[in-house]
Amino acid sequence: MCGICCSVNFSAEHFSQDLKEDLLYNLKQRGPNSSKQLFKSDVNYQCLFSGHVLHLRGVLTTQPVEDERGNVFLWNGEIFSGIKVEAEENDTQILFNYLSSCKNESEILSLFSEVQGPWSFIYYQASSHYLWFGRDFFGRRSLLWHFSNLGKSFCLSSVGTKTSGLANQWQEVPASGLFRIDLKSTAISRCIILQLYPWKYISRENIIEENVNSLSQISADLPAFVSVVANEAKLYLEKPVVPLNMMLPQAALETHCSNISNVPPTRETLQVFLTDVHIKEVIQQFIDVLSVAVKKRVLCLPRGENLTANEVSKMCDRKANVAILFSGGIDSMVIATLADRHIPLDEPIDLLNVAFIAEEKTMPTSFNKERNKQKNKCEISSEEFSKDDAAADDDSPDKYVSVPDRITGRAGLKELKAVSPSRIWNFVEINVSMEELQKLRRTRICHLIQPLDTVLDDSIGCAVWFASRGIGWLVAQDGVKSYQSSAKVVLTGIGADEQLAGYSRHRVRFQSHGLEGLNKEIMMELGRISSRNLGRDDRVIGDHGKEARFPFLDENVVSFLNSLPIWEKANLTLPRGIGEKLLLRLAAVELGLTASALLPKRAMQFGSRIAKMEKNNEKASDKCGRLQIISLENLSIEKETKL
Incomplete structure (x- = not known):
C-alpha cells in the first residue's frame, strides 16, 4: 500500500515544487514508512512525483524510484502471481526493472497483463516524454485524476482533497x-489527449470481448479540453479473468430441495446438496482456489523476524499481523476460517466488529470501570434481537449493544473458537457514538469517500473507516480492556455478493427475468465494482496506514466462479439463508461452520446500524449532504459561538 501522486504543469510560471499541504497529509496517511518527492523538468513541462510507502514485503524501497535514464516509477500494488517475486524481494523494484527493459508499448502491455493482484501505478518514460498510468482490472487500488486551468495542469493521486464551495x-x-x-505534444497543443489501451479477452475461437466502459462514457465526465482516444496501434491488455458463463439450462432445473421453498433454512437442508458427487467436487474446487487466494494475502508480509525468544514464548505478547472486517456473516466467517489455515498458530487474528450506537444508556456501577470511561452510547434493543440480548451474559457488553452485527459477530466468534480452539481470536468491539461519527466524518472521512457522494457511500465509507481503524475493546476473562489493532493487512469479503447473487436485487431480477436476467445482473455487478466500491474502500482503509486485501476478487477465484453456470453458484428458488450464495454456504459447511452458514445477507450499513443513526427516510442513491465539506469560515464561527 502506498500513496502515489504526480502533478504535471505546462505553465512554468505557475508551477510549485511542493504539493498542497492537505493533499500531502492525505498521501502520508497511506504510506507512513517513507516519503519522498522528485522533481523532473523539461522545456515544455514540469512533473512533481510524490511517493509514500507502507512497507509490507521485501526491503523497504523508497518511492518514487528512478533509473539511470531518468525514468520514474510510482507503484501502489501487490504482485501475488504472474511475475515471480521472492519473499525477500520488493515488488516495486522488480516491476520497475522489467519496465525499464521494455523496448516498446507492446512489451509494457504484456508486462501488466501478467501481473495478478491489486495495483495502480504512474510511470514516466523520460526519452519519449510519455506518462503511463492505470488501475488493475477490478480497480482494487484507488487512483484519481484532476484537470484544471484549461489544460495548463493536471494531477494523478491515490487520494484527493476537497475544498468547500467548489464543484467536485x-x-x-x-x-x-x-x-x-504525450507530455511534450500536450504542452504544445494545450489539449490533453489520453490514449487508452483497454482490457480485452480473446477466446480460443478468436472472439474479442471488449471492456464495458466505452471511450464516449469515459470522456463524458471530463472537461472539454480533455479527450480519450483509442491508441493508434490498437493494442490492448489481456483480461486476467475468463468471461462469465452465461449458459442456461436446457430444461427446468430440479432442485434437491424443491419441496422446501417455504421451510426455514437448516443445516440439514444444506447437507442434502452434499450428497451429490458433482456438487461436492465443485465445492472442494472452490474451497481450494479461495484458500490459495487467502494464503497469498496473509503470507505476503513480514512477521516475527525481530522477536526475542522470550517474546516468541509468550503468545499473549504476539501482535496480530492480519485483521478481518468481521460481522459474523458467511463471507467473513469463511475468510477467517481459511486465514486460520495459513497464519502461524501462535499469531492472533483480529476480528474487527463495528457498531454504531444512537442512544445513551446508563451503565450499572458494577460494570467494568475501564468500560465506563468510554462514555459508550447504546441503542435500545429491537424486537428482532431482544431474545438474543436476553441470552447475553450479564457481564457482556452485548447486553447493552444490541446491534445485529455485534450479535452475529459474537456467535461467529464461538464458531471459530470451536473450529480452531488453539488460536487467539481478538474480537475487537468497535463502538461509535453519534458525536464521534459526525466529527470524524467532517474532518477526515468525507475527504476520502469523495468523489463518491451518495447516502450509501457515506454509510459504508464511514463504517469501513471506523472498523479498519481497529480502536475498540476486547472482552476477556478478566474483564474488558481497550485495544487497538496493529495489523497492517485488512481482509474484506467484498466480491462474494456480487458474484454469488447475494444481494436482494439479485432475487428481484431473478423473479422478473429468470436466470438470464440474473446472469446479466451479475455481469453488471462485476463491471461496475471498481467505480462503485473498491476505490472508495481502498482510500478509506488506506487512511490508517493499512492495506485492504480482497480474497474473493483474486483473479483465479473470479475465473473459477465465472466458469460455473449460474445454478451451481446460487439457487434463488430457495429461501433466504440458503439460495443466495449457495456455493459459499456449502463450502462453509464443509469447513465445519454451523449457524453462520445459514445467515441471510445483511448489508453492512444495516448490520452495523449506521443507517439508523441520523436520517431514516433517505434512499441509498440520494446525494448525501453530510459529505459536504464545512468551510473554514463556518468552522471558525462555530468555534466562536461555542466559546
Whole structure:
C-alpha cells in the first residue's frame, strides 16, 4: 500500500515544487514508512512525483524510484502471481526493472497483463516524454485524476482533497485499461489527449470481448479540453479473468430441495446438496482456489523476524499481523476460517466488529470501570434481537449493544473458537457514538469517500473507516480492556455478493427475468465494482496506514466462479439463508461452520446500524449532504459561538 501522486504543469510560471499541504497529509496517511518527492523538468513541462510507502514485503524501497535514464516509477500494488517475486524481494523494484527493459508499448502491455493482484501505478518514460498510468482490472487500488486551468495542469493521486464551495474536481480514473499521455505534444497543443489501451479477452475461437466502459462514457465526465482516444496501434491488455458463463439450462432445473421453498433454512437442508458427487467436487474446487487466494494475502508480509525468544514464548505478547472486517456473516466467517489455515498458530487474528450506537444508556456501577470511561452510547434493543440480548451474559457488553452485527459477530466468534480452539481470536468491539461519527466524518472521512457522494457511500465509507481503524475493546476473562489493532493487512469479503447473487436485487431480477436476467445482473455487478466500491474502500482503509486485501476478487477465484453456470453458484428458488450464495454456504459447511452458514445477507450499513443513526427516510442513491465539506469560515464561527 502506498500513496502515489504526480502533478504535471505546462505553465512554468505557475508551477510549485511542493504539493498542497492537505493533499500531502492525505498521501502520508497511506504510506507512513517513507516519503519522498522528485522533481523532473523539461522545456515544455514540469512533473512533481510524490511517493509514500507502507512497507509490507521485501526491503523497504523508497518511492518514487528512478533509473539511470531518468525514468520514474510510482507503484501502489501487490504482485501475488504472474511475475515471480521472492519473499525477500520488493515488488516495486522488480516491476520497475522489467519496465525499464521494455523496448516498446507492446512489451509494457504484456508486462501488466501478467501481473495478478491489486495495483495502480504512474510511470514516466523520460526519452519519449510519455506518462503511463492505470488501475488493475477490478480497480482494487484507488487512483484519481484532476484537470484544471484549461489544460495548463493536471494531477494523478491515490487520494484527493476537497475544498468547500467548489464543484467536485477529483474523479476516479476508470479501471478500463492503461492510459498514456504525450507530455511534450500536450504542452504544445494545450489539449490533453489520453490514449487508452483497454482490457480485452480473446477466446480460443478468436472472439474479442471488449471492456464495458466505452471511450464516449469515459470522456463524458471530463472537461472539454480533455479527450480519450483509442491508441493508434490498437493494442490492448489481456483480461486476467475468463468471461462469465452465461449458459442456461436446457430444461427446468430440479432442485434437491424443491419441496422446501417455504421451510426455514437448516443445516440439514444444506447437507442434502452434499450428497451429490458433482456438487461436492465443485465445492472442494472452490474451497481450494479461495484458500490459495487467502494464503497469498496473509503470507505476503513480514512477521516475527525481530522477536526475542522470550517474546516468541509468550503468545499473549504476539501482535496480530492480519485483521478481518468481521460481522459474523458467511463471507467473513469463511475468510477467517481459511486465514486460520495459513497464519502461524501462535499469531492472533483480529476480528474487527463495528457498531454504531444512537442512544445513551446508563451503565450499572458494577460494570467494568475501564468500560465506563468510554462514555459508550447504546441503542435500545429491537424486537428482532431482544431474545438474543436476553441470552447475553450479564457481564457482556452485548447486553447493552444490541446491534445485529455485534450479535452475529459474537456467535461467529464461538464458531471459530470451536473450529480452531488453539488460536487467539481478538474480537475487537468497535463502538461509535453519534458525536464521534459526525466529527470524524467532517474532518477526515468525507475527504476520502469523495468523489463518491451518495447516502450509501457515506454509510459504508464511514463504517469501513471506523472498523479498519481497529480502536475498540476486547472482552476477556478478566474483564474488558481497550485495544487497538496493529495489523497492517485488512481482509474484506467484498466480491462474494456480487458474484454469488447475494444481494436482494439479485432475487428481484431473478423473479422478473429468470436466470438470464440474473446472469446479466451479475455481469453488471462485476463491471461496475471498481467505480462503485473498491476505490472508495481502498482510500478509506488506506487512511490508517493499512492495506485492504480482497480474497474473493483474486483473479483465479473470479475465473473459477465465472466458469460455473449460474445454478451451481446460487439457487434463488430457495429461501433466504440458503439460495443466495449457495456455493459459499456449502463450502462453509464443509469447513465445519454451523449457524453462520445459514445467515441471510445483511448489508453492512444495516448490520452495523449506521443507517439508523441520523436520517431514516433517505434512499441509498440520494446525494448525501453530510459529505459536504464545512468551510473554514463556518468552522471558525462555530468555534466562536461555542466559546
